[in-house]
Amino acid sequence: MADFKTNRRSFIKGSGAVGAGLAAPTIFTKAHAFTNEPGPGSVVLGFNVPQSGPYADEGADELRAYELAVKHLNGGGDGGMLNTFSSKALDGTGILGRKVDYVTGDTQTKSDAARASARAMIEKDGAIMITGGSSSGVAIAVQSLCQDAGVIFMAGLTHSNDTTGKDKKANGFRHFFNAYMSGAALAPVLAERYGTDRKAYHLTADYTWGWTQEESIMAATEEKGWETVNAVRTPLAETDFSSYIAPVLNSDADVLVLNHYGANMVNSLTNAVQFGLREKMVNGKNFEIVVPLYSRLMARGAGQNVKGIFGSTNWHWSLQDQASQTFVSSFGREYGQPPSQAAHTCYVQTLLYADAVQRAGSFNPCAVAEALEDFEFDGLGNGKTLYRGADHQCFKDVLVVRGKENPESEFDLLEVVQVTPMEQVMYEPDHPMFAGGSLGQCNPGA
Amino acid sequence: MDAILLQILNGLDKGSAYALIALGLTLIFGTLGVVNFAHGALFMIGAFCTVVVNGLLSLERVTLSETETNPWGEPLEIRVQYAELWFGDFGQLMVDYSVFWSLLFVIPAMLLIGIAMERGLIKHFYKRPHADQILVTFGLAIVLQEIIKQIFGANPIPQPAPDALRGAVDVGAALGLSPGSIIYPIWRLVYFLFAALIIGGVFAFLRFTTFGMVVRAGMADRETVGLLGIDIDKRFTAMFGIAAVVTGLAGAMYTPILSPNYHMGMDFLVLCFVVVVVGGMGSLPGAVAAGFLLGVLQSFASMTQVKALFFGFSIDQVIIYLVAVIILLTRPRGLMGRKGVMET
Numbered sequence: 001m002a003d004f005k006t007n008r009r010s011f012i013k014g015s016g017a018v019g020a021g022l023a024a025p026t027i028f029t030k031a032h033a034f035t036n037e038p039g040p041g042s043v044v045l046g047f048n049v050p051q052s053g054p055y056a057d058e059g060a061d062e063l064r065a066y067e068l069a070v071k072h073l074n075g076g077g078d079g080g081m082l083n084t085f086s087s088k089a090l091d092g093t094g095i096l097g098r099k100v101d102y103v104t105g106d107t108q109t110k111s112d113a114a115r116a117s118a119r120a121m122i123e124k125d126g127a128i129m130i131t132g133g134s135s136s137g138v139a140i141a142v143q144s145l146c147q148d149a150g151v152i153f154m155a156g157l158t159h160s161n162d163t164t165g166k167d168k169k170a171n172g173f174r175h176f177f178n179a180y181m182s183g184a185a186l187a188p189v190l191a192e193r194y195g196t197d198r199k200a201y202h203l204t205a206d207y208t209w210g211w212t213q214e215e216s217i218m219a220a221t222e223e224k225g226w227e228t229v230n231a232v233r234t235p236l237a238e239t240d241f242s243s244y245i246a247p248v249l250n251s252d253a254d255v256l257v258l259n260h261y262g263a264n265m266v267n268s269l270t271n272a273v274q275f276g277l278r279e280k281m282v283n284g285k286n287f288e289i290v291v292p293l294y295s296r297l298m299a300r301g302a303g304q305n306v307k308g309i310f311g312s313t314n315w316h317w318s319l320q321d322q323a324s325q326t327f328v329s330s331f332g333r334e335y336g337q338p339p340s341q342a343a344h345t346c347y348v349q350t351l352l353y354a355d356a357v358q359r360a361g362s363f364n365p366c367a368v369a370e371a372l373e374d375f376e377f378d379g380l381g382n383g384k385t386l387y388r389g390a391d392h393q394c395f396k397d398v399l400v401v402r403g404k405e406n407p408e409s410e411f412d413l414l415e416v417v418q419v420t421p422m423e424q425v426m427y428e429p430d431h432p433m434f435a436g437g438s439l440g441q442c443n444p445g446a
Numbered sequence: 447m448d449a450i451l452l453q454i455l456n457g458l459d460k461g462s463a464y465a466l467i468a469l470g471l472t473l474i475f476g477t478l479g480v481v482n483f484a485h486g487a488l489f490m491i492g493a494f495c496t497v498v499v500n501g502l503l504s505l506e507r508v509t510l511s512e513t514e515t516n517p518w519g520e521p522l523e524i525r526v527q528y529a530e531l532w533f534g535d536f537g538q539l540m541v542d543y544s545v546f547w548s549l550l551f552v553i554p555a556m557l558l559i560g561i562a563m564e565r566g567l568i569k570h571f572y573k574r575p576h577a578d579q580i581l582v583t584f585g586l587a588i589v590l591q592e593i594i595k596q597i598f599g600a601n602p603i604p605q606p607a608p609d610a611l612r613g614a615v616d617v618g619a620a621l622g623l624s625p626g627s628i629i630y631p632i633w634r635l636v637y638f639l640f641a642a643l644i645i646g647g648v649f650a651f652l653r654f655t656t657f658g659m660v661v662r663a664g665m666a667d668r669e670t671v672g673l674l675g676i677d678i679d680k681r682f683t684a685m686f687g688i689a690a691v692v693t694g695l696a697g698a699m700y701t702p703i704l705s706p707n708y709h710m711g712m713d714f715l716v717l718c719f720v721v722v723v724v725g726g727m728g729s730l731p732g733a734v735a736a737g738f739l740l741g742v743l744q745s746f747a748s749m750t751q752v753k754a755l756f757f758g759f760s761i762d763q764v765i766i767y768l769v770a771v772i773i774l775l776t777r778p779r780g781l782m783g784r785k786g787v788m789e790t
Contacts (some may be wrong), residue, residue, distance in 0.1 A: 019534070056600035205758075230750065235763050239704055240460060240715050242634070243748040243762070246452045249629060266602045266705055274631035302704055303604030317517065325517070334516025409516075411522075414681030 021241045033149035034364045035128045035445025042099040046127030048118050048142060050241060055134040056341050058297055058397035062132065062156055064335050065343035069350035072101045080330040084323040085351060089358040096357060102317040103127060109134060113403060118142045128363050129154060132351050134342060136160030136209040143172035150445015154349035155343040157295055161212035162300035164393035165434035170442040171365055173372055175394045176345045178350040178431055182292045182312040183220030185398035185420035192308060194288050196225035203244055203268055205260050206233040213259040215433060217292045229253040241268040245275050254282040257290045265291060266301035273305040294401055297340050299413045306403030306413060310316050313399045315344040315381050316416055324415050325382040338411050348380045366442040374380035390429035448627040453745040459634045461741025462641030466696035467718040468721040469645060469734035470689035476665045476728040480568055481576050483583040486715030487590040493706035494594055495555055497603050499548035503529055503541045543608045545702060552698045553691055557562055560679060560690025566685050574629055595708040602705035607633040633702045640699050643736055644692060661685055689747025719768050726783025740766050
């Protein structure tokens with residue numbers, strides 16, 4: 001048996017050999033210019049959506065849209081909105097000649113789980129871009145992670161002002177509208193329908209989206225002459241809002257604004273209707289309820305309680321422009337149902353990213369960001385749209401909708417009352433509601 | 447004054463749901479000594495029984511239109527409910543009152559589910575520590591809610607109350623106060639009365655029937671009852687089934703108030719455990735009293751005036767736990783707890 005003796009000299013020689021051996025693979029490989037630079041064959045996109053938890057149905061619809069977008073990018077199906085998109089850089093041969101693959105992650109609508117799944121997709125699966133949403137808290141957390149990791153984040157459904165306000169990042173982009181825009185679009189319609197002499201009572205979900213939604217709609221309605229009687233924060237986990245609705249009955253308010261989304265919205269609206277608020281007369285006027293952010297998927301949960309109630313939405317499948325009709329037709333044939341606004345924004349974000357890469361001629365996040373900044377486009381369902389460079393927020397028309405009185409199908413829950421022009425919902429990048437943060441520098445990562 | 451009365455009504459209403467679930471929990475703990483964390487799931491399953499019955503009654507005949515198309519170019523589906531086709535107006539009435547019809551389904555379904563749960567899983571954990579029981583029943587609750595989510599989806603499914611019971615009623619005028627001062631939803635009053643009926647029924651069953659007497663004797667001294675030649679285990683299994691029925695009924699009747707979703711059981715579970723602990727482990731009257739007490743306290747705590755007393759702090763989110771701490775510090779066995787229960 002050989003006699004192995006270790007002394008200082010042999011240890012140093014041995015460690016040197018092992019070190020050189022370990023370093024060899026990286027010596028002979030080319031350094032990457034940016035995180036997850038794709039090879040010549042394919043490119044991986046990371047779809048980070050809630051696949052479990054309270055927003056799982058919305059997440060499932062987002063995933064459908066992403067899969068459809070990948071299909072269209074790779075030349076499958078009928079091409080969807082690639083046919084109507086004003087930019088003609090994409091030709092159905094993937095992105096920069098590479099086939100588009102994707103991986104999915106489950107955010108569980110929890111910031112920590114969403115960050116963990118995004119990190120796994122970037123580090124393990126080599127995702128070059130992360131996209132997804134359904135909660136602003138989650139979107140802001142993942143956006144910050146993508147900034148640090150050096151990949152682009154194309155936000156899905158996130159409506160808080162903070163996403164492109166105080167928490168904006170150079171690597172993050174949002175197509176969806178925001179709370180300020182909801183307020184700016186809704187307030188004139190509310191003033192016209194319900195008058196300028198109104199007293200509003202707000203119930204608000206106690207987290208980032210709720211706060212910015214309350215601030216936005218309050219400011220917009222007060223500008224029209226409304227008075228805010230009270231604004232009460234409700235816990236996100238609350239299911240029975242009766243004890244919050246009861247004080248509304250004894251206040252002097254004649255409008256209840258529900259700054260709630262998802263299950264919160266379904267339950268608070270149901271409770272408000274059950275307490276007879278909609279039949280109530282206060283100050284000689286009919287009592288009214290307003291839901292600033294509507295979602296068709298969630299309106300379904302509230303059943304007939306949504307009838308006649310005003311709100312706003314980013315997009316609706318009943319729009320008659322050619323792009324929307326093309327998308328509805330494409331999605332409907334694939335899945336047997338119309339797409340939700342969440343599905344629409346996710347599909348559009350995927351196309352916009354692919355188009356930006358194609359136009360930039362590179363997957364480098366900084367080149368992609370440059371191609372997206374101040375990009376003006378049309379033909380994706382919202383009319384003329386601007387991706388503003390100063391805050392990475394899309395500006396486009398906003399839809400004011402109302403719960404439909406006589407729905408013709410289970411999908412036919414909302415009707416578009418007004419298309420508010422983009423100019424009416426524009427604001428300066430340094431608007432007080434969006435102040436406090438800066439985009440910083442684009443980070444290409446490695 | 448009106449606001450206070452309204453919050454008392456609200457609290458009693460919330461409390462009746464807490465009391466019903468806590469009653470079922472206590473029945474199981476008192477008889478079998480099991481801490482059942484899957485009890486919230488039974489509440490949720492009861493609610494989904496209503497969804498199933500409503501779905502069955504609302505089954506539709508689908509025909510494809512020859513002339514019209516949907517937005518994606520396929521023939522439009524024309525849907526007519528079978529109940530309406532076959533029974534006309536009576537069919538519509540059946541669908542409208544589906545919540546009540548569902549109770550006929552909830553009772554046998556929950557009895558079977560309860561017995562299957564006890565025989566199939568929980569009986570294997572009788573002699574294991576409470577921590578093991580909590581873990582296994584909590585796991586079961588998660589499995590059950592994931593199954594429900596898989597079948598029915600994650601979004602709430604609305605179950606409207608019957609048309610006639612959908613609106614609100616002027617309780618203020620009925621109490622001799624100024625008209626319009628207290629408007630309260632009819633269905634919530636129905637729920638309160640229903641809960642009172644069920645609670646009364648369970649107490650009467652335990653008090654006035656031989657079965658109930660044996661169960662109460664078993665709860666007090668299981669060994670002696672066994673020595674008398676009575677198969678107490680079989681009766682306790684039946685009590686598990688009955689507790690499941692009580693909780694299932696509570697869930698089914700709650701559907702017009704809270705649209706059923708897969709997570710609703712978990713939302714109630716933690717609160718109801720606090721209710722049981724505050725009431726006193728194993729005490730049925732304690733569970734009911736604590737249910738109503740905490741329901742009313744929670745309602746009051748969400749009033750703006752009460753929050754103002756606490757400098758705007760959201761006291762409503764912690765009041766139940768705060769009261770639980772105070773009661774357990776002053777009365778370690780809870781309001782009506784018995785000596786020797788969960789004490790070694």
